[in-house]
Amino acid sequence: xxxxxxxxxxxxxxxxARNITVHWxxxxxxxxxxxxxxxxxxxxxxxxxxxxxxxxxxxDLRTVGWLLHHSPGLRPSAKAxxxxxxxxxxxxxxxxxxxxxxxxxxxxxxxxxxxxxxxxSRCLMDVDxxxxxxxxxxxxxxxxxxxxxxxxxxxxxxxxYWPHEEEQEDDEVAxxxxxxxxxxxxxxxxxSGFPYDSTGEVDDWYENWDAxxxxxxxxxxxxxxxxxxxxxxxxxxxxxxxENQGQNLQQQAFNGPLxxxxxxxxxxxxxxxxxxxxxxxxxxxxxxxxxxxxxxxRLCMSPxxxxxxxxxxxxSISSWLTWNKVCPLTGEPLTSADLxxxxxxxxxxxxxxxxxxxxx
Numbered sequence: 554x555x556x557x558x559x560x561x562x563x564x565x566x567x568x569x570a571r572n573i574t575v576h577w578x579x580x581x582x583x584x585x586x587x588x589x590x591x592x593x594x595x596x597x598x599x600x601x602x603x604x605x606x607x608x609x610x611x612x613d614l615r616t617v618g619w620l621l622h623h624s625p626g627l628r629p630s631a632k633a634x635x636x637x638x639x640x641x642x643x644x645x646x647x648x649x650x651x652x653x654x655x656x657x658x659x660x661x662x663x664x665x666x667x668x669x670x671x672x673x674s675r676c677l678m679d680v681d682x683x684x685x686x687x688x689x690x691x692x693x694x695x696x697x698x699x700x701x702x703x704x705x706x707x708x709x710x711x712x713x714y715w716p717h718e719e720e721q722e723d724d725e726v727a728x729x730x731x732x733x734x735x736x737x738x739x740x741x742x743x744x745s746g747f748p749y750d751s752t753g754e755v756d757d758w759y760e761n762w763d764a765x766x767x768x769x770x771x772x773x774x775x776x777x778x779x780x781x782x783x784x785x786x787x788x789x790x791x792x793x794x795x796e797n798q799g800q801n802l803q804q805q806a807f808n809g810p811l812x813x814x815x816x817x818x819x820x821x822x823x824x825x826x827x828x829x830x831x832x833x834x835x836x837x838x839x840x841x842x843x844x845x846x847x848x849x850x851r852l853c854m855s856p857x858x859x860x861x862x863x864x865x866x867x868x869s870i871s872s873w874l875t876w877n878k879v880c881p882l883t884g885e886p887l888t889s890a891d892l893x894x895x896x897x898x899x900x901x902x903x904x905x906x907x908x909x910x911x912x913x
Contacts, residue, residue, distance in 0.1 A: 554612065557619040560700055564816045570624030571811055572849045575873045575881075577630045586634045589613060593638055597647045611655045614638070618655070618699045621662035626811035626881075628663045635659045636673045643676050650687035653680075654695045657688070657714055661705035666712070677712050685713045692716070809884035810877065814847050836910050844902040847882055848873065856898040859883075860891055864898065 557566035573580055592613065595606035617635065621628055639660045642648045657677070660666055665673060680688075692714055701709065709715050807813040819838040831839065837852065846853050846866035855867035859880055871889060873881055880887040 554616040554619075557616060557623065558699075559619075560622075562619075563623045566620055566623030567814075567816055568849055570620040570627040571814070573620065574624070574627045574630055574811060575848060575869055578876050581630060581634060585617075586637075589617075589634070589638055593641055593648075593652075596649075596652060597645060607649055607652055611652060614655045614659045615699045618659040618662045621659065622700055622702055625664075628665075629810065632660075632663045632665045635663050636665045639665075640673055640676045643680050646684070650684060651691050651695070653684070654688045654691045654714070655699070657692070657709065658695055658699045658701055661701045661709055662699075664702070664704065666705055666708040669708075669711075674712065677714070680713075682713075688714050689716045807882040809880055809882045811848065811881040813882060814850060816850055818842050818845065818850070830910055836906065839909060840902070840905060844898060844905065846870075853895075853898055853902065856895040856902070857892040858895050859885075859887055860893075861885060864895065865892075867892070 556562060557569060589610065592606050592610040596603050596610050614635075617631065621631060621635075635656065639653075639656045642653045642656045660673065665671075666677075668674060692709075693716060706715070818841070821835050821839045840852055843864075844853055844856075845851065845864075846869050847863055848865060848869045851866055851869065853864060853866045856864055857867045857870065858864055861880065861883060863880065863882055870881075870892065874887065874889050878886060878888060
């Protein structure tokens with residue numbers, strides 16, 4: 554969870570999600586799905602064990618939701634699992650509103666709500682208004698803890714789980730009023746004679762504020778960053794690989810189930826003293842992308858190529874091909890018999906590791 558639960562952790566989240574997708578039959582079907590089903594069953598009621606199970610379920614669903622947020626390639630695989638959990642949570646009136654809010658966030662990030670006539674959408678639509686109101690009260694705070702992909706915002710609102718604009722506005726006004734009262738109280742306790750203008754009319758402090766260029770409509774945007782300039786694989790926060798701003802160029806070139814790996818090579822932790830060998834971690838991080846698998850970025854200890862020339866580690870692509878018969882990047886038909894051993898990459902990687910590992 555700590556490696557995925559943030560919009561800033563898109564690189565580690567994407568690598569984890571792609572690796573999970575490759576091993577989905579073993580990890581998803583045999584481990585994760587039974588685990589989440591068990592927690593959902595145990596979370597029914599208000600006993601202490603049920604409350605503990607609810608917290609564990611919400612934690613694990615947030616992790617899944619973040620992985621789905623970072624990696625569109627995982628969404629088709631996980632869609633059935635999170636849809637099942639959402640339908641069970643919606644039909645069971647004993648499940649807490651917070652649990653329903655989290656599971657809705659997960660199915661939203663799995664892009665499972667786009668069909669308004671699907672059994673999942675109809676099930677969520679049929680939830681009684683009292684439970685929907687309870688979820689609406691909780692959902693904004695959950696969105697701050699688990700970002701929902703942009704393409705699902707309107708769907709969640711149409712289903713009745715996002716606060717209406719009037720509700721949000723009233724809530725924000727009330728919060729602002731409470732904060733102002735608390736600030737005034739703190740100021741008065743700090744210094745009773747504090748010379749502070751209590752009118753709150755701050756607009757007069759600088760009458761020409763709009764003319765200084767901060768206003769979006771009047772500002773010169775010629776030197777602003779464009780989305781393309783901040784969304785490439787070298788960007789620290791990376792692209793939100795979903796639909797708000799479009800996909801980066803690498804992903805447009807590969808239309809397979811996983812798409813292109815848009816994560817840069819890891820940064821070398823620290824250069825060793827001159828003449829000293831690199832640590833194992835630093836050495837692994839320093840290896841160029843030419844020797845890395847296109848699925849998850851790991852070193853190609855057993856490098857193979859597809860007929861289209863895409864490099865994979867044999868273990869990773871073999872795990873993928875046990876249940877998918879297409880290239881994960883291009884979507885072209887692919888079998889294990891089509892893979893060709895790349896001896897040049899194997900020998901080149903060996904030379905690189907020996908040279909840099911022994912001589913710094």
